[in-house]
Amino acid sequence: MKSESGTASLGRFDFACGDEIESLEVAYEAYGEFNGDNAVLLCHALTGSQNVAGYTDEETDGQARAWWNDIVGPGKAIDTTEYYVVCANVPGSCYGTTGPASTDPEGEVYATDFPPVTVQDWTRAQRQVLDTLGVGRLHAVAGGSVGGMNALDWARQYPDDAECIIAVAAAPRLDAQSLALDAIARRAITTDPNWNDGDYYDAETTPTDGLAIARQIGHVMYLSKSSMQQKFARRAAGRDARRDSFPVDPAAAFFPYRDVESYLDYQAEKFVDRFDPNSYLYLTRAMDDYDLAEGYEDDARAIAAFEGETLLISFTGDWHFTTEQSEALAEAFRSVSTPVAHHVIESDHGHDAFLVEPDKVGPPLRDFLADGINGRAVHDTADSNADNDSGFAPVHASLFSQ
Template identity: 45%
Template sequence: MAPVIASKSLTLSRDLPLDSGQALAGVQIAFETYGELAEDRSNAILICHALTGDQYVASNHPITGKPGWWERMVGPGKVVDTNRFHVICANVIGSCMGSTGPASNAADGQPYAMRFPVITIRDMVRGLVGLLDELGIERLHTVIGGSMGGMQALSLAANWPERAARVLAIATTARHSAQNIAFHEVGRQAIMADPNWRGGDYYGAETAPDAGLAVARMAAHITYLSEEGLTEKFGRNLQDRDKKSFGFDADFQVESYLRYQGSGFTQRFDANSYLYITRAMDYFDLAEEHGGKLANAFAGSRARFCVISFDSDWLYPTAQSRHIVHALNAAGAPVSFVELSAPFGHDSFLLDVPALDRVMKGFIDG
């Protein structure tokens, strides 16, 4: 069970209304900032993280000690240049790195656990907008997000159209498909089938549902990669042996890799948060939120958009990005679109793809 850690944190001054009809009081938002905020507050960039991400976009992770998940992109002189821009990255509500979530204490002083209300992507963005309000930032220079972060960027543009001048959505979708929901359900069931889950009430116990969470991570991680990438990296190579064991140990390198990914994930993430965040992603459907027509979501937008997909991404394939672009065109919103070639699958937005750097920098600086 991952410990709750936050660097910067503030408590929202107003209750946070949720799509479920409930509200959260005393919501804490944990965040990191990089670069100086201009006197006129015009140079703020909000970066939204993906499902298993956090606020440590360009600083070492306090649990793993690893560099920030987008350190190659964010920093002095980099694509998101902190010599020019004030960059904000916040942990979404429902997560486990300091923002209010299932591991947080409720009014009775005990962890919410499964008493935490089911949330949506729009609820997460309400929390981010609340943070911007507390920081006195009325309009962002750019909001950026990949994967679930892209959903947040699109949601902000649709529901708070005055809050961002530029919207950069990468490797994302306007709604979760049946296949996406199916993969998430496998992960949730793995967690809930773990006897150490205890109906979500494992906080303070000696054991947590780490085995179930590890399996969930393994299943999800497969969707972030491409067949080409897996074949090139692992093929059918055996792991630390000359022949098959004729057993169920990790004979193949790819099996060992997935087990490593699953085990490491349990050290930095909370199983209940995984349940809540994947459910929020499954509920995401911008068209449904706006009368059943995606173009309606962007009808009042005052932003410029850039949508980026990758040819090897089968989790959120290019067709889903094109669907967003067509809706933006129908709404009369200025949008640029590019499909980039990369062998890494969905995770391409996190890895070294020089073409992505060029497109992003051109859009942010333009």
């Protein structure tokens, strides 16, 4: 697979908050060859990176590397022998794009002096990166989770720049429960004594405990109740499981160290080695702040100028971005006569299904990229309806029956 990685120097960048920085550097990776009309932009999730594909080693730091390796590549759903695939790390992150951990022109770390970042800023930065690569109109913009919100923002900000939009496990905005959990996660970081108001980059200790707890909260959000029961139930961890990741109360030795605790501690340990606590604060706030309808009366008016086709993919076990939210968004597209398909996938994996079930996600992606909403797999939902002639994938009946 032909691929390239690089950094686009965008120069002065004006953020939606009104602040600016003199130079924004954006790390990106590109796969395949550009032929003028085959470009696909992929938008990564919250803690993902520009590295979409190319690594198969399991020890690749989770979403940091090759986060859609089973979806993107030669002969895969997003075929890099056919499409020119680009992914850019978003402003505020810590994988090569300018963010809180970067240094300013005077050589000082930005820390919390870095401007507040929005999803709209991500979209504008991506547009500028594509300009530097000589890419004009895109065949598609696709993303999962907050990357799906990012993809939806392209329909609002640049409605003429993409033939189609794909939002996987996404929504036009977060609900109150998700906002609350994100707020608790941020509080875990900012109340860590080592956070030091965000100025910890030259310190011997960093707020890893706070970041670890924030990540654990995130993992609980990304898993479904049934998947957690199947994976862990109430089982005690094995005798070799370590329990020293966090301080424990004196009574802890009397009680079992459970599988679910061991899993969360393990995930937290891996995460703090690869992610910046301030970046976590910045990116979760960008996600929480996003509202597709901001500046418009509703979602339908926000995307009314987009004349391409849209694919929404949701998962029945995802309570973070629900199937109901995707269907409401699909109705917004339909109300302005924008061709849209809502593909519902039966899954117990929760929000993480878009990453861990490529065999279910790949076919509708492949067929939509090739044939739009008329793609065969796009309409192969959990509840097919032979009488459905609306032009949209049917929605799982049990979820929306009257």
